[in-house]
Amino acid sequence: MSDSLLLEQARLLCQNKGVRFTAVREQVFTLLADANGSMGAYDLLTQLQKTDAKAKPPTIYRALDFLLEHGFVHKVESQNAYVLCSHFAEHHKAQLLICDQCGDVQEINSTAISKALINAAKQKHFQIVEPTIEAHGVCENCQKVS
Numbered sequence: 001m002s003d004s005l006l007l008e009q010a011r012l013l014c015q016n017k018g019v020r021f022t023a024v025r026e027q028v029f030t031l032l033a034d035a036n037g038s039m040g041a042y043d044l045l046t047q048l049q050k051t052d053a054k055a056k057p058p059t060i061y062r063a064l065d066f067l068l069e070h071g072f073v074h075k076v077e078s079q080n081a082y083v084l085c086s087h088f089a090e091h092h093k094a095q096l097l098i099c100d101q102c103g104d105v106q107e108i109n110s111t112a113i114s115k116a117l118i119n120a121a122k123q124k125h126f127q128i129v130e131p132t133i134e135a136h137g138v139c140e141n142c143q144k145v146s
């Protein structure tokens with residue numbers, strides 16, 4: 001899907017939810033849509049400052065909080081970075097496949113895995129707040145190169 005179509009879809013989703021997709025939120029969304037893999041908050045800030053010189057770290061974090069809350073992005077804890085969700089309309093629990101060579105992040109969206117994790121945790125009387133799973137390895141492209 002092209003970036004402009006993604007943006008269109010995101011705008012519509014916000015409209016339906018009655019939440020504001022502000023200019024900054026749109027810009028951060030677009031930067032992540034253009035990115036190859038994930039981007040850190042400070043990379044995003046540097047990019048944002050090219051068009052908005054007044055942008056500060058809180059500007060970025062507020063926009064990222066919004067995008068996270070509404071399921072547009074996933075946080076990649078192990079990279080301390082963010083990646084656009086490839087099917088954000090679903091607001092799902094993701095499993096992320098992270099390439100340690102090129103930094104590419106792919107998603108799997110398996111409810112079977114999510115359910116298994118939640119059930120296993122229940123047996124330990126553990127309540128999961130953040131069920132995203134991050135798996136590290138080597139992506140298809142990088143396997144071809146080496």
Ligand SMILES: [Zn+2]
Pocket residue numbers: 074084085086087088092094107
């Ligand atoms: Zn996703």
Ligand SMILES: [Zn+2]
Pocket residue numbers: 099100101102103104138139140141142
């Ligand atoms: Zn790779």
